[in-house]
Amino acid sequence: MNKSELEKMALEVRKGIVSAVHSAKAGHPGGSLSAAEIFTYLYFEEMNIDPADPKNEDRDRFVLSKGHTAPGLYSALANRGFFPVQDLLTLRHTGSYLQGHPDMKNIPGVDMSSGSLGQGVSCAVGMALAGKMQGKDYRVYALCGDGEIEEGQIWEAAMFAGFRKLDNLCVIVDNNHLQIDGPVDKVCSPYPIDRKFESFNFHVINIDGNDFDELKKAFDEAKTVKGMPTAIVARTVKGKGVSFMEHAVDWHGKAPNDEEYAIAMEDLRKAGEALCQN
Numbered sequence: 001m002n003k004s005e006l007e008k009m010a011l012e013v014r015k016g017i018v019s020a021v022h023s024a025k026a027g028h029p030g031g032s033l034s035a036a037e038i039f040t041y042l043y044f045e046e047m048n049i050d051p052a053d054p055k056n057e058d059r060d061r062f063v064l065s066k067g068h069t070a071p072g073l074y075s076a077l078a079n080r081g082f083f084p085v086q087d088l089l090t091l092r093h094t095g096s097y098l099q100g101h102p103d104m105k106n107i108p109g110v111d112m113s114s115g116s117l118g119q120g121v122s123c124a125v126g127m128a129l130a131g132k133m134q135g136k137d138y139r140v141y142a143l144c145g146d147g148e149i150e151e152g153q154i155w156e157a158a159m160f161a162g163f164r165k166l167d168n169l170c171v172i173v174d175n176n177h178l179q180i181d182g183p184v185d186k187v188c189s190p191y192p193i194d195r196k197f198e199s200f201n202f203h204v205i206n207i208d209g210n211d212f213d214e215l216k217k218a219f220d221e222a223k224t225v226k227g228m229p230t231a232i233v234a235r236t237v238k239g240k241g242v243s244f245m246e247h248a249v250d251w252h253g254k255a256p257n258d259e260e261y262a263i264a265m266e267d268l269r270k271a272g273e274a275l276c277q278n
Contacts, residue, residue, distance in 0.1 A: 006212045014033055024092035027100065028252060029242070030252045031066060034240050041216070051108070064143055065124070065143060066174065070091075071091060077108070125157045125166065146177065176237060177235075238252070244263065245264070
């Protein structure tokens with residue numbers, strides 16, 4: 001996909017996020033929306049995956065360490081063809097396979113069940129180590145939240161990954177500056193994120209995570225790195241794309257009502273029109 005096509009797909013991913021959370025009357029839109037470009041780039045450009053063969057042993061792997069932003073992952077998977085887009089409206093409904101957090105047993109394309117914060121990097125490290133031991137050339141990607149990396153297990157896994165020189169591992173931090181209790185630098189500051197990962201022998205790339213040009217450059221660079229894992233620290237906007245959700249901590253974990261949903265979808269419709277005009 002070219003940049004324009006990726007931008008349009010990111011809008012579709014955002015529409016899926018907002019619609020799913022509205023239908024569920026629960027969920028986490030803020031951090032799903034902030035990572036829409038990241039999800040889109042991974043699933044439509046970066047990763048070696050096949051919706052027709054989601055368990056292929058040679059596929060790239062993805063772990064959503066911040067599992068509460070499952071609406072973003074689900075929307076990317078649905079738009080990529082892993083399951084019908086209309087199923088997004090069953091999010092969190094009784095009997096739906098689309099649970100509030102990713103479930104690898106029942107959702108096509110999900111490589112790791114997640115939800116307990118801080119554990120995803122450990123899982124990704126295990127996958128990356130297995131790939132090395134088996135002589136496979138697949139890559140492993142893990143997406144963390146900037147609030148989530150306050151968890152100690154993240155850094156145990158990072159220490160192991162750096163020590164084992166897992167250059168098939170790429171950790172992405174969605175640095176949207178807000179967590180459930182407020183600004184991350186006021187709750188329990190993880191800054192400077194880049195220098196922390198560097199101290200664990202990671203190659204670190206700082207980018208604007210809502211910019212496809214910078215995402216492409218970062219992921220292309222990560223694939224050239226040998227002898228160490230990569231961490232991409234992606235500055236993003238919480239609630240990106242929905243006017244009243246942007247930079248608003250209140251939208252970390254609640255659903256829009258009918259009126260708010262209409263406003264959000266109108267925001268995204270106008271953004272789509274602007275892209276078409278460009």
